Amino acid sequence: MKQSTPIRELTLATIAFFLCFAAWGMLAPIAPKLQDQYGLSNTETAIMIAVPVILGSVLRIPLGRLTDRHGGRVMFTGMLIYAAVPPLLVGTVGNYPMLLLAGFLLGVAGASFAIGVPFVASWFPPGRQGWAVGLYGVGTAGTAASAFAMPALFNGPGRATAGLLYAIVLGGFAIAWALRPRRAARPSRAHAAARGGAPRTAPLAAHALLLRHLRRLRRDVDLSAEAAQGLV
Secondary structure (H helix, E strand, C coil), X not given: CCCCCHHHHHHHHHHHHHHHHHHHCXXXXXXXXXXXXXXXXXXXXHHHHHHHHHHHHHCHHHHHHHHHHHCHHHHHHHHHHHHCCHHHHHHXXXXXHHHHHHHHHHHHHHHHHXXXXXXXXXXXXXXXXXXXXXXXXXXXXXXXXXXXXHHHHHHCCCHHHHHHHHHHHHHHHHHHHHXXXXXXXXXXXXXXXXXXXXXXXXXXXXXHHHHHHHHHHHHXXXXXXXXXXXXX
16 A cells, blocks of 8 residues: 655645534534524523534643643544534534534534644744645634525524534544555654654743644634624
8 A cells, every 4th residue: 555645644634633622613603503593592592603603612622631641633533523423413413502512512623623634734844834834724624614605504404414514524534544654754753853853842832733723722612702702
């Protein structure tokens, strides 16, 4: 079996991130419709929107640690399989408590950002890690895709079909991710070996990555608060 390459791994990780973020953002675009359907108050709707956003932000820290320990291949396989389940719940629930549960479960998919950052960076030498992680960040467009797709699916074939479609796509890509070629030696390791030392992350690069993560965490919480204020 042909070994993988950095660009291939970057592409697959970005797609995985895109799909996880699409699942993460599938509830908010149809929140006004769900509010009308179930007679929810503005506060109840705001909480429903906020739950996945806040949970997805907070869980990025522990998931990042787990990725350092188990690797992106294992973690993204598990995340994609997991992320295929909550959309089915979104498509079939019939009351507000179950909608909150669906939002809670979707929030975990929002933490997928933390899986791909160390995984993608490990495939590139230090001088190209920022570029690679920046391209990986294109996966955040998954939320924009759901903003267009979910209302159309809700008004067309229905919410149940939307949930099933999301689950099929995520489950199918989970299989593709798990069965992809085994990795070659990491470029970052090869680069370190060529210098006669053990691979390690540059302190300044690690610090910058942490700051970016904290800014993203604060932005997500602020967006959740703004959504709540607009509905209350």
